[in-house]
Amino acid sequence: MTSRLTTTQSEDATNSEPQQNHQSTWGLVVGASLISTGLAAYEIVPASVTPLIRDSLGIGPTIAGFLxxxxxxxAVVASLPAGAVLDRTDSRHAMALAVLTLVAAGTWGWFAGRQGDYRSLIASRALGGVAYVVVWNAGIDIVSRAANAENRATAVGIFTASGPIGFALGQGTGPLIAHRFGWPAIFVAFAGLTIVGLLLFWPASRGLGTTRGDAPSIQEFGAVLQNRNVWTVGLLGFLGYSLYLFVNSWGSSYLTAELGLSLAASGLLVAVFPAIGVVSRISSGLLSDRIFGGRRQPIVLGSFGVAAPLVLVFTRFRSLPLLIGLLVLTGFAVQLTLGLSFTYVREVVDSRVAATAVAFQTSVGLTGAFLAPIAGGVIVDIAGFDTAFLLAGVLAICGIAVAWVAPEPGGNSEAF
Structure with missing residues (x-):
């Protein structure tokens, strides 16, 4: 009787272990995604209340775009060093440290905003940028290793979708928070979400923090930098992120300044632009694999081909339903490239340097994200919104040209 009971208990424990592991994996994914969502919201939220910040601090659109x-x-500066450190340290502890860094950066930004200290506010945002890139790199690493082969792509897709979810959250709620608590409060508003995420992530990620493997060598960096196809895909990422951040940063201000909408209304409207990325980023791989038989070039070509005319005509319409439709279609089109580019760049190099290629793609894409809000502010300041959106449309046309000559994966590792 005792033997039978022991056997039954052993079988029950064995049967429950996969379920426990499954629950732990998805607890980790949800926790990491909440952390990333909070960081993404913190990242974009100044764009939703730019007019308030400009009036309060007495700054122009160029300086405001710098926020x-x-x-x-x-993140561009910190990405590769952070990746090298994560290769040699515990990613789990790095995630926790990044959350604490965001809380410190947000609190710092709140104090700086209340005191009208623009330089201190900028410094706090730079610190937040370091936290962002650590969470992104460490999160992808841990989520990839926690999931099994059958659900790995789904798990990583959910984590990366946290970016557009966070952008939509920041764009949609930023004006409401600013109206209720004052605009400096936007810098601390999303810290609580990252803490909740950490509370879910920490127990579920036990034993998954340490990364095995060496940091990329100088020879690996050299191989990537000499590869023509890597630069082509990198340029697609640069153009895609430039368009993405330009509309996110200046779409709300355009609707407020040119159409007379309230900040709350314009923020909610523009929030649909990043929000559609939840569908777009996940579906880009499905479209490529299922519809185009694994080909990548048709997806990025279609991405810029659809986005270009939509951006070019955006300021020509005054109908709100039509503008919402344009934002949804443009957001979907642009984020097809963003969803596919990190998979794409791995496939145009030898697997030996795939991780290095992804790190390069991150740096190049974030460079476009860094420059677009600032350049957009300069153009708006000098020539107005019509010219700014026109030039953004020209960027999309350049994307069509680059996508036209983009390589297909599979043996295409040609160097200069």
Missing amino acids: VGIMFGA
């Missing part, structure tokens, strides 16, 4: 762009600039 968004500085985070991407800091």
Whole structure:
């Protein structure tokens, strides 16, 4: 009787282990995604209340655009060093440290905003940029290793979709928070979400923090930098992120300044632009694999081909339903490239340097994200919104040209 009971208990424990592991994996994915969502919302939220910040601090559109762009600039600088450190340390502890860093950066930004200290505010945002890139790199690493082969793509897709979800959250709620608590409060508003995410992530990620493998060597960096196809895909990422951040940063201000909408209304409208990325980023791989038989070039070509005319005509319409439709279609089109580019760049190099190629793609894409809000502010200041959106449309046309000559994966590792 005792033997039978012991056997039954052993079988029950064995049967429950996969379920426990499954629950733990998805607890980790949800926790990491909440952390990333909070960081993404913190990242974009100044764009939703730019007129308030400009009036309060007495700054022009160029300087105001820097409040968004500085985070991407800091991430560009920190991305490769952060990746090298993560290769040699515990990614789990790095995620926790990044959350604490965001809380410190947000609190710092709140104090700086209340005191009208623009330089201190910029410094706090740069610190937040470092936290962002650590969470992004460490999150992808841990989520990839936690999931099994059958659900790995789904798990990573859910995590990366946290970016557009966070952007939509920041764009949609930023004006409401600013109206209720004052605009400096936007810098601390999303810290609580990252803390909740950490509370879910921490127990579920136990034993998954340490990354095995060496940091990329100088020879691996050299191989990537000499590869023509890597530069082509990198340029697609640069153009895609430039369009994405330009509309995110200046779409709300356009609707407020030119159409007379309230900040709350314009923020909610523009929030649909990043929000559609939840569908777009996940579906880009499905379209490529299922419809085009694994080909990548038709997806990026279609991405820019649809986005270009939509951006070019955006300021020609005054109908709100039509503008919402344009934002949805443009957001979907642009984020097809963003969803596919990190998979794409891995496939045009030898697997030996795939991780290095992804790190390069991150840096190049974030460079576009850093420059677009600032350049957009300069153009708006000098020539107005019509010219700014026209030039953004020209960027999309350049994307069509680059996508036209983009390589297909499979043996295409030609160097200069």
